[in-house]
Amino acid sequence: MxxxxxxxxxxxxxIENNVNAGKEPPxxxxxxxxxGFAAILAALYIIIGIAVGIYVNAISFKTQKKIESLFAAANPSAEFKGKEYAQAVSALREISAQIAAQNRLPENYAPDIGVVYSRAANAFLTPGGKIYFTTALLDNVKNKEALAFVLAHEIGHYVNRDHLKAMGRGLALSVVKILFSGDSSTGVVSGGTDAIARNSYSRGQEREADAYAQKVCTALYGSADGGIEFFEYMEAKDKLPEFISYLSTHPSTRSRIQKLRNN
Amino acid sequence: MDLLILLALFAVACITGGIIERSHFRHIKKREIELLDRPYISFENNSVDPSRKVAQTRLVSGNIAIGGDYFKNVIAGLKSFFGGRIGAYEPLLDRARREALLRMRESAPDSDIIINVRIDSVNLNSANARKAPPRISVFAYGTAVTYEK
Incomplete structure (x- = not known):
């Protein structure tokens, strides 16, 4: 045959033109x-972020407190427990109460103050709604009005619920990470607190918090000069070229001073 | 850092896997052309030439165990999310079947025709080895018929 x-x-x-295997290179x-995957995950991240933003804006203050209480235990690991800053903290608590008394906070609730050890002058808001000042900030900035401006700025974030929005975005990011890697060992909740530790607010959120602080300080002291002093200190300290600010989430220090002077 | 290691492994597996695959295909083609005039069919014994007397029949078989590379495994894993043709596995399965058939045919060099050819494959991965690369064994067998001279 x-x-x-x-x-x-x-x-x-x-034999030459195999039909059983695709021609497309792997x-x-x-x-x-x-x-395709990146597009889906990016869309997922954006959608979750927007949904969280809408939800956080819509909830009542009672619900906000409930969410914050879930994270109350997640305080920064470098929390300063010593008594050295007790005076500064009680002064800040007093200012916090004064701001609350201006009827600018829901139910006149005054956020609590804490101190955290760090060599970088900074202040931040935790998902639990507590405001932390770093030791470097309290060591270097003694002016009461300047500290009040920083505190009011963080309270501005609190009032705008930026901490919850940032946490929501952090949660979205960790959900996306888990979907991509298939590894859930990092956990969803830690993603939320990570975002807070990085202080990842948008430039728009920072500007609104500045505007809030300016209103509060003007009502308390007649001017927002404390903010100008604080930004001048920050500017002298880091001496970063102006253009680098475009890479960071915070508006540049000089543009923030400009904004305070103009209004 | 983890991602860099992953990408490096990915690239290495893509390159080496590609080289191995191309050389295997070349080898398969060469042998298939050499054996082109030696028929093997999946019909049963009615395809044996009735005008000739059968001297001998025997079972011949060819077997191969083949594994995919890490790169193919990752693509296939991602692809199975969307569904559709898994292009990365097609050459692998094609190589396995053709190689098994060639080995079967090469094991009967003196026969005139191999009839009743069948192919079986076995998944060598255990059912719960979710992340393991594909490993299959393909077994081809048939009846080699030799006519009287």
Missing amino acids: KNDADFRARQLEL WREALKVTA
Whole structure:
């Protein structure tokens, strides 16, 4: 039983042009699949972020307190427990109460103050709604009005619920990370607190918090000069070129001073 | 850092996997062309030439165990989210089947025709080895018929 010439030619053709395996090179398939995945995950991140923003804006203050109480235990690990800053903290608590008394906070609730050890002058708001000042900030900035401006800025974030929005985005990011890597060992909740530790607010949120602090300080002291003094200290300290500020989330210090002077 | 290591492994597996695959295909093609005039069919014994007397029949088989690379595994894993053709696995399975058939045919060099050819495959991964690369064994067998001279 011999194959005829046609059959033979067809067999040769099949050997040369294999129909059972796709012609697409594997790296192109890999690129397509990864691009598809990245697009889906990015869309997921944006949608969760927007949904969290809408939800956080809509909830009542009671619900806000309930959410914050879930994170009350998640205080910074470098929390300063010593008595050295007791005076500064009680002064800040007093200012916090004064701001609350201006009817600028829901139910006149005054956020609590804490101190955290750090060599970077900074203040931040935790998901639990507590405001922390770093030791470096309290060591270097002694002016009461300047500290009041920083405190009012953080309270501005609190009133705008920026801490909860940032936490929501952190949660979205960790959900996306878990979906991508299939590894849930890092946990969803830690993602939320991570975002807070990085102080990841948008420039718009920072500007609104500045505007809030300006209103509060003007009502308390007649001017927001404390804010100008604080920003001048920050500017002298880090001496970063102006253009770098475009890479960071905070508006540049000089533009913030400008804004305070103009209003 | 973890991501860099992952990408490096990915690239290495993509390159080495590609080289191995191309050389295997070249080897398969060469042998298939050499064996082109030696028929093997999946019909049963009615395809034996009735005008000739059968001297001998025996079972011949060819077997191969083949594994995919890390790169293919990752693409296939991602691809199975969307569904559709898993292009990365097709050449792998094609190589396995053709190689098994070639080994079967090469194990009967003196026969005139191999009839009743069948192919079986076995998944070598245990059912719960979710992240393991694909490993399959393909087994081809048939009846080699030799006519009287």
